[in-house]
Amino acid sequence: MDYLEFAKDVVARAVERGVEAEAYISVGQNTSVNVDRGEVEKLSQAGSKGLGVRVIRDGKMGYAYTSDFGAGSVGKTIEAAVNLADVADGDEFRSLPAPQPLLEEDLDIYDEAVVALPIGRKVEMARRIEKAALRYDERVVLTNRCTLISQHGTVAIANSKGVAGSYDKSFIGGFVMAMAADENDRSVAFGFDFGSRLADFKPTAIGKDAARKAVGMLGGKPVPTQRASVVYSPMAATSVLGALSRALGADAMQRNRSFLEGKIGETVAADLVTVLDNGRLPGGIATRPFDDEGVPTGATRLIDEGVLQTALHDHYTATRDGTASSTGNANRRGHASMPTLDASNFYFQPGQETPEEVIGGVEKGLYVESVMNTASINPISGDYSISAKGYWIENGELSHPVNEVTIALPMQELLHNVKAVGNDLTFVPMMGALGSPTIRVDGVMIGGSG
Amino acid sequence: MLPTESIRRVLDAGLTKGADLAEIYLENKESLSLTLDEGRLEKATQGNDIGGGVRVFYGNNAAYAYTDDLTEESLIEAAGVAAAAAENANNAQVCADLTKRESPVVSRIERPFEEMSTQEKAGILREMDEVTRQHSPHIVSVQCGYTETRRRVWVYNSEGVWAEDDRAFIEFQGQVAAQKGDVRQSSATGVGGQEGLEFFDDRDPVAMMPEAADTALLMLDARPAPAGEMPVVITNGWGGVLFHEACGHCMEADFITKGASAYTGLVGEKVGPDFLTAYDDGTIPGRRGTMRFDDEGAPTNRTMLIENGILKEYMWDLTEARRAGRASTGNGRRQTFRDMPMPRMTNTFIDAGPHDPEEIIGSVKKGLYAKRLGGGQVEIGRGDYVFTVTEGWLIEDGKLTAPVRGATLVGNGPETLRLMDMIGTDMALDPGRGMCGKGQWARVSVGQPTVRVPKLTVGGTE
Numbered sequence: 051m052d053y054l055e056f057a058k059d060v061v062a063r064a065v066e067r068g069v070e071a072e073a074y075i076s077v078g079q080n081t082s083v084n085v086d087r088g089e090v091e092k093l094s095q096a097g098s099k100g101l102g103v104r105v106i107r108d109g110k111m112g113y114a115y116t117s118d119f120g121a122g123s124v125g126k127t128i129e130a131a132v133n134l135a136d137v138a139d140g141d142e143f144r145s146l147p148a149p150q151p152l153l154e155e156d157l158d159i160y161d162e163a164v165v166a167l168p169i170g171r172k173v174e175m176a177r178r179i180e181k182a183a184l185r186y187d188e189r190v191v192l193t194n195r196c197t198l199i200s201q202h203g204t205v206a207i208a209n210s211k212g213v214a215g216s217y218d219k220s221f222i223g224g225f226v227m228a229m230a231a232d233e234n235d236r237s238v239a240f241g242f243d244f245g246s247r248l249a250d251f252k253p254t255a256i257g258k259d260a261a262r263k264a265v266g267m268l269g270g271k272p273v274p275t276q277r278a279s280v281v282y283s284p285m286a287a288t289s290v291l292g293a294l295s296r297a298l299g300a301d302a303m304q305r306n307r308s309f310l311e312g313k314i315g316e317t318v319a320a321d322l323v324t325v326l327d328n329g330r331l332p333g334g335i336a337t338r339p340f341d342d343e344g345v346p347t348g349a350t351r352l353i354d355e356g357v358l359q360t361a362l363h364d365h366y367t368a369t370r371d372g373t374a375s376s377t378g379n380a381n382r383r384g385h386a387s388m389p390t391l392d393a394s395n396f397y398f399q400p401g402q403e404t405p406e407e408v409i410g411g412v413e414k415g416l417y418v419e420s421v422m423n424t425a426s427i428n429p430i431s432g433d434y435s436i437s438a439k440g441y442w443i444e445n446g447e448l449s450h451p452v453n454e455v456t457i458a459l460p461m462q463e464l465l466h467n468v469k470a471v472g473n474d475l476t477f478v479p480m481m482g483a484l485g486s487p488t489i490r491v492d493g494v495m496i497g498g499s500g
Numbered sequence: 501m502l503p504t505e506s507i508r509r510v511l512d513a514g515l516t517k518g519a520d521l522a523e524i525y526l527e528n529k530e531s532l533s534l535t536l537d538e539g540r541l542e543k544a545t546q547g548n549d550i551g552g553g554v555r556v557f558y559g560n561n562a563a564y565a566y567t568d569d570l571t572e573e574s575l576i577e578a579a580g581v582a583a584a585a586a587e588n589a590n591n592a593q594v595c596a597d598l599t600k601r602e603s604p605v606v607s608r609i610e611r612p613f614e615e616m617s618t619q620e621k622a623g624i625l626r627e628m629d630e631v632t633r634q635h636s637p638h639i640v641s642v643q644c645g646y647t648e649t650r651r652r653v654w655v656y657n658s659e660g661v662w663a664e665d666d667r668a669f670i671e672f673q674g675q676v677a678a679q680k681g682d683v684r685q686s687s688a689t690g691v692g693g694q695e696g697l698e699f700f701d702d703r704d705p706v707a708m709m710p711e712a713a714d715t716a717l718l719m720l721d722a723r724p725a726p727a728g729e730m731p732v733v734i735t736n737g738w739g740g741v742l743f744h745e746a747c748g749h750c751m752e753a754d755f756i757t758k759g760a761s762a763y764t765g766l767v768g769e770k771v772g773p774d775f776l777t778a779y780d781d782g783t784i785p786g787r788r789g790t791m792r793f794d795d796e797g798a799p800t801n802r803t804m805l806i807e808n809g810i811l812k813e814y815m816w817d818l819t820e821a822r823r824a825g826r827a828s829t830g831n832g833r834r835q836t837f838r839d840m841p842m843p844r845m846t847n848t849f850i851d852a853g854p855h856d857p858e859e860i861i862g863s864v865k866k867g868l869y870a871k872r873l874g875g876g877q878v879e880i881g882r883g884d885y886v887f888t889v890t891e892g893w894l895i896e897d898g899k900l901t902a903p904v905r906g907a908t909l910v911g912n913g914p915e916t917l918r919l920m921d922m923i924g925t926d927m928a929l930d931p932g933r934g935m936c937g938k939g940q941w942a943r944v945s946v947g948q949p950t951v952r953v954p955k956l957t958v959g960g961t962e
Contacts (some may be wrong), residue, residue, distance in 0.1 A: 080838075086758070089560075089561060090561055090563075091560070092561070092563075092564070092840055093561075093562075093564065094564040095564040095581060096553070096566040096578070096581075096838065098511055098566075098568055098838060099568060102547075103583035105714045110674075111543065111544070112544050113543065113545040114547055115544070115546075115547035116548055117548075118550065120569070123548075130546045130547075131546075133618075134544035134545070134618070135540065137534075137544055137618045137619055137622055138540075138542065138543075139540040139541045139542065140540075141540060144599035176769045191759075192760060194755065194758050194760045194881070206905055221799075229760055236882055237881075237882060238760075238880075238881030238882050245753065245871050265699060276728075287744075301697060305537065306640040306679065306684075307540060307641050307677055307684075307686070309684060326758055331855070386549065387545070388543055421884045422877045422879065422884075422885075423886040423888065423908070424876055425875055425877075426876075426908070427890035428686060430641075430684050431683075431684050431685050431905075431906075432684075433905065433906040434641065434958075435725075435907065435961070436886065436908065436909065437884070437959070439634055447771045453884070453909070454910050454911065454957060455959075456957065456958075456959020457959070458906060458908065458959050458960060458961045460906075482941050495960070495961045496727070497728055497908070497958060497960065498957060499728075499729060499957070500728060
C-alpha cells in the first residue's frame with residue numbers, strides 16, 4: 051500500500067466537507083524479546099497501523115482516529131472529526147501549515163539491517179545484554195526485564211494546503227535492570243541504549259553499564275543535609291533539560307505557563323550554557339525530515355552563552371506569535387494524538403573539559419549518577435527537587451556511594467549556577483532525546499540525614 | 501465478538517506446536533477527550549481502537565502476537581506466529597469447552613455516555629474554567645480536560661475460560677497556574693471513576709477547581725520547604741499513593757518470583773506496626789481499578805496484603821501464578837491489546853487504624869504535613885522512593901503554622917512502613933485520578949487514613 055497516496059485520498063475526501071484537512075498515517079512492525087537466565091521469557095511481535103484525521107473550519111479544530119483503513123471506517127473518522135470541529139471554539143491563529151521545500155539529505159534514521167534482523171539474532175542480542183551484566187561482577191545476583199526492542203515503520207502526512215511527505219524509520223534498543231547484593235545491602239541500576247542503526251547498537255555495553263552502576267552503589271548512604279556543588283552525569287543532567295525543554299515551548303510561554311516567559315533577550319543562565327534543539331541531527335532518536343504536521347525540521351539555538359534567544363515553535367504558536375516561524379517541533383505520540391509542541395534532539399552544547407577535570411575541580415560535593423521523579427520538576431514555577439544517587443566527591447575524586455538524598459534548587463538559580471561543562475555530550479533516549487555532557491552546578495541544596 | 505467455533509479454532513491454532521496453554525484477548529476501546537484552554541474548547545478528539553492478540557504459554561515462558569484486524573483468519577495467523585516460539589515444547593493439548601464466567605462484581609454503567617451531548621460535556625469544562633478564573637485575579641492559566649473511555653474486553657483460553665468485561669471510565673482534570681510578580685505556582689487536580697454518567701450523582705468536577713486554585717495561590721506566598729530528616733504526617737485519601745508506590749509495587753509477583761523485590765520471601769513476617777492492615781481490592785464498585793475480570797479472565801478479588809503488620813499475600817497475574825504453581829489473584833492487567841499482561845495493582849489502600857487524625861498532627865513538635873501529594877516513583881528492587889509534596893505545611897508544636905513549597909519526600913518503602921507509628925481512623929479512597937506507570941499505564945485507585953512517619957528525609961531548599 052502506498053501510504054502517502056492513501057493519506058492524500060483521505061484529505062481529498064475530508065475536503066469535500068468544506069474543511070481544511072490533514073491525514074497522518076503511522077504503520078510499523080514491532081518486536082520485543084524478554085530473556086531471563088538465557089531463556090526467552092516473553093516474546094511479542096506484530097504489525098500495527100493507524101490513521102489520524104485533523105480538520106479545521108473557521109479556526110475550529112476536530113480530531114479523530116482509527117486503526118481500520120477500510121473505506122467505511124475512514125468515512126466515519128472524517129465525520130467524527132468534522133462533528134467535533136463544530137463543537138470546538140474558534141481560534142484565529144488555528145490553521146494547517148503550507149508546504150515548504152524539503153531538504154534532500156541522508157538523516158541516517160533508517161537502517162535496512164535493523165529491518166532484516168532475524169528473530170534469532172534479536173534473542174541472541176537480548177541474551178548478550180543479560181550475560182554481560184551477570185558476568186561483570188559476582189555481586190550481580192540477577193537481572194530483570196532484560197529486553198530487546200526493534201521497530202521499523204513509515205510515517206506519511208498530507209494536508210489540504212499541499213503538504214505531502216513520508217519517511218521510513220528504524221529503531222533498535224535494549225534495556226536491563228541489574229541487581230547487586232552483598233551481606234549488608236542490595237542495589238539496583240538500569241542500563242539501556244537505543245538508536246536507529248544496528249552497527250551502533252552495543253548490547254554488551256548495556257549489561258555492563260547496569261552492572262557497574264549497581265555494584266558501585268552497594269553500601270550507599272545519605273550524606274548530611276548541606277548546600278554543596280553537584281556534578282551531574284549526562285544521564286542525571288537530563289533532569290534539568292526535560293523541564294527546560296517544556297519551559298522553552300512557545301505554547302507554555304504564550305499561555306503563562308513557563309518560568310522563562312517574557313525573558314527572551316535576557317540572560318537566563320551562566321555564559322557556559324548554550325542549549326540547542328536539532329531535529330536533523332544525523333542518526334538522532336528524534337531526527338526526521340519533517341515534524342508531525344509536515345513542517346521541515348531544523349536546528350534552533352535556544353540559549354546562546356546564557357542569553358535566551360527564542361522559543362520552540364509549531365505552526366500554531368508561530369502563527370500566534372506573528373513574527374516567528376515554526377521550528378519544526380510539532381510532535382505526536384502516535385496516530386491517536388493531535389500534534390503538540392515538543393523538543394526534538396535537545397541538548398547542552400559540550401565544553402572543553404573532560405568529565406574527570408569537571409569532577410577534579412570540586413573539593414567537596416556530590417557526583418550524581420542517576421535521579422528519580424524528574425516528571426515532578428515544574429516548568430511553570432521552576433521548582434526543582436528530585437532524588438539522587440551517586441558518589442561523594444572528596445578532593446576532586448569520587449569516594450563513597452551516596453543514596454536516598456534529594457537535590458533541590460529553583461531552575462532559575464540552577465541555570466545561573468552552572469560552573470563547568472564537560473566535553474562528553476551523551477544522548478539519553480529515555481525521555482525523548484535529551485543530551486548533556488557532565489555539568490557542575492554550585493550551591494545545590496542536598497537533603498539527607500540530620 | 502467472534503462465534504465460539506472461531507474462538508476454538510484460533511485457540512487450537514495456538515496449541516499446534518505443543519504449547520500448554522493458549523489465550524485470546526480481544527478489545528474494543530472507544531474514547532472521547534475534550535480540552536479547554538484559555539477559555540476555549542481547543543482540542544476535541546474521538547477514536548476507536550480495536551484489536552486482539554493470541555498468547556501461547558510453554559512452561560514458564562510465553563509468546564504473544566497481535567493484530568488490529570479482528571477476523572478469524574488474522575487471529576489464526578497471530579496464533580501461528582505465537583505458537584512458533586513454542587516449537588520445542590511437546591504437549592498435545594486441545595481446547596477445553598468454553599464456559600462463560602460470571603462475576604459478582606457489578607460493571608456500573610447505568611447511564612451510557614451517549615446520553616449527554618458533547619456540547620453539554622464541554623459546558624461542564626466551561627463552568628470549571630469560569631469558576632476558577634473568578635476565584636482570584638492572580639489566576640493566569642486554567643486548563644480543563646474531560647475524558648471518557650468505553651473499553652470492552654473478551655478473554656478466552658484453552659482451559660475453557662471465557663470472560664467478558666465492559667468498563668466505562670469517566671474523568672475530569674484541571675490545572676491551574678497563579679502568578680504574583682515573577683513568582684508562578686501551579687496546581688493540578690482530578691476526579692474520576694469507572695462508571696457511566698451516574699458519576700455526576702455524587703461527584704462534582706466544578707467544585708474541585710477552586711480548591712486546586714487555592715493550593716496554587718497559597719504556594720505563591722509559601723516559603724521554601726526545609727531540607728533534612730523530620731517527622732512527616734501524610735494526608736488521607738490520595739496520600740495512599742505513597743503506600744502504592746513504595747510498598748505496593750514491591751508486592752507485585754513479577755518482582756517477587758525473580759527475587760528482585762525487597763518483599764521477596766517475607767510472607768508471614770512482620771513488615772509494619774500491629775495496627776497496619778492493607779488491601780488490594782479490584783471489586784469496589786465505581787473505582788478506577790475495579791474490574792469484573794482482569795485482562796486474563798480471572799475474577800478480581802479483595803486481597804489482604806498485610807494483616808496487623810504481617811505480610812500475607814502478593815499480587816499475582818497468570819504468568820507468575822503458573823510459575824509459582826498457584827492461582828492468580830486477578831491482578832493481570834494490560835494497557836491495550838498490543839501489550840502483554842503483568843501483575844498490577846487495582847484499588848490499593850491502608851485500612852483505618854486507631855489514631856485520631858487531629859492527635860496525629862498534634863503529636864508532632866517540628867515536622868512537615870503533606871496535605872497534597874503529586875506523583876512519585878519507586879525503584880522496586882530496593883524499595884527506594886521519591887514523592888513530590890504539592891502542598892506542604894510546617895508543623896510546629898502540634899499546629900500547622902506555615903505553608904511550604906517545593907518539598908520532596910525520599911525514603912525506602914519497607915523501612916518507612918516499619919517506622920510508621922500512627923495510623924488514623926479517617927480512611928478514605930482518593931477522588932479518582934490515579935494513573936500508574938510500569939512500562940504500561942493502568943488506572944488505579946489509592947487510599948489511606950492520615951499516617952505519621954517519625955523520620956523521613958524532606959528535600960527542600962532551606
